[in-house]
Amino acid sequence: MFDNNTSMKGRVTVYSVPGCPHCIQAKTTLSKLGLPVCDVDLNKHKELRTRVNELTGHSTVPQIFFNNVYVGNNEDLQNLDPEHLELLVLSIREHPLPLDAPPVPEENSPDPEGELDGACDLSEALRSQILKLYSDHLSKDGKTVDYKAMSRSLYFERYCELAVKLQRVELLSLxxxxxxxxxxxxYNALVIHGNLHLGFPKNLWQRYRFFNYVSYLIGGEVFTLQDIENGVLRGNRKGVAQLLKPFSKNDPRLQVALPDVEPLIHFALNCGAKGCPPIKTYTPQDIDSQLCAAAEAFLENDESCMIDSGRREVKLSQIFKWYKADFGGTDEKLLDWVFDHMGASQKKRSLQALMSQGNVKVSYLPYDWSTNSTD
Incomplete structure (x- = not known):
């Protein structure tokens, strides 16, 4: 969607997804500059993802172009030299959009929210409603959420109506x-739903109750947050501080569990804390590439992965400690996994240099359990 600004001949193209704090911050910055912005939602227009990846070399968002000039992500935008930024703004003001400008959706693109057909379409519709809520009630800097206002939204009413339909979903054919x-x-939608109804858990005991109590009736069976994460997505493995596997041998839900753990889920599940990965919508068509992109974005963040070459130390999110078995079980296998899932960057080159010399220490960063609520 374009901002009205007739004094500008060109445009800024931003590839984003709803609810992404970095996307919101970038668009806020561009808005303050008075620039005409074409905001392309890659969740809605999945046909453009491959082309954007080809143009930028990145699968994360946002990705920003001034006419046909690639600027980079939000951090790149915020760190632009003032003189360089002034020249870019001038180019938008004086030069019309060139023929080799990055692609945008055609005006007659199909509406992705058509009729609901099965479990995947229903979950997509549910997440679409949640992301609309999340995006509409994020602060300008993308760091806090007004959950009270969110709970009064018509989008939340629509979400609750859709969630009731989960009990009729057929899971075994997926x-x-x-x-x-x-x-x-x-999972991500249920966390937000639980927070809106019960409030955000503030200590260890409340978190235990929250993740073992908040649930949906899906396909005739009750699934808590623990059941979804550890029972289904981790192939029925014990969770953190759990003595037993979520599903017993006679539990009908065991038929739904994945045969093996998928480590990439840890960069897609959002438990509502500031230390979690961002919330996104995932689709079955290219789920593995989407999850790899989520892991790459997570590892790009210094709050999740830091390389201290001087101390020969790699500092990682607590997620890697809690679920170390999912990443190989040893420091060596963990570092190999992290390296393999990093995007091309100076951080990756630094890690490669450390690993080639051996004797690398692995430590874990503090985890921010605080909520992103405005309260």
Whole structure:
């Protein structure tokens, strides 16, 4: 959608997804500059993802172009030299959009929210409603959420109506890719739904109760947050501080569980804390590439992964400690996994240099359990 600004001949193209704090911050900055922005939602227009990846070399968002000049992500935008930024703004003001400008959706693109057909479409519709809520009630800097206002939204009413339909979903016919997308989307939506109804858990005991109590009736069976994460998506493995596996041998829900753990889910599930990965919608068609992109974005963030070459130390999110078995179980295998899932960057080159010399220390960063609520 374009901002009205007739004094400008060109445009800024921003590829984003709803609810992404970095996307919101970038668009806020561009808005303050008075620039005409074409905001392309890559969740809505999935046909453009491959082309954007080809143009930028990145699968994360946002990705920003001034006419046909690639600027980079939000951090790149915020760190632009003032003189360089002034020249870019001048180019938008004086030069019309060139023929080789980055692609945008055609005006007659189909509406992605058509009729609901099965579990995947229903979960997509549910996540779409949640992301509209999340996006509409994020602060300008994308760091806090007004959950009270969110709970009064018509979008929340629509979401609750859709959630009731989960009890009639057929789960046993889902493929691996469909299960991943469905249960990741449902988990993230259920966390927000639980926070809106019960409030955000503030201590260890409240978190335990929250993740073992908040649930949906799906396909005739009750699934808590723990059941979804550890039972289904981790192949029925014990969770943190759990003595037993979520599903017993005679539990009908065991038929739904993935045969093996998928480590990439840890960069898609959002438990509502500031230390979690951002909330996104996932689709079965290219779920593995989406999850790899989520892991790459997570590892780009210094709050999740830091390389201290001087101390020969790699500092990682607590997620890697809690679920170390999912990443190989040893420091060496963990570092190999992290390296393999990093995007091309100076951070990756620094890690490669450390690993080639051996004797690398692995430590874990503090986890921010605080809520992103405005309260």
């Amino acid at each position: 493929s691996r890719e469909e299960k991943l997308a469905f249960f990741i989307n449902i």
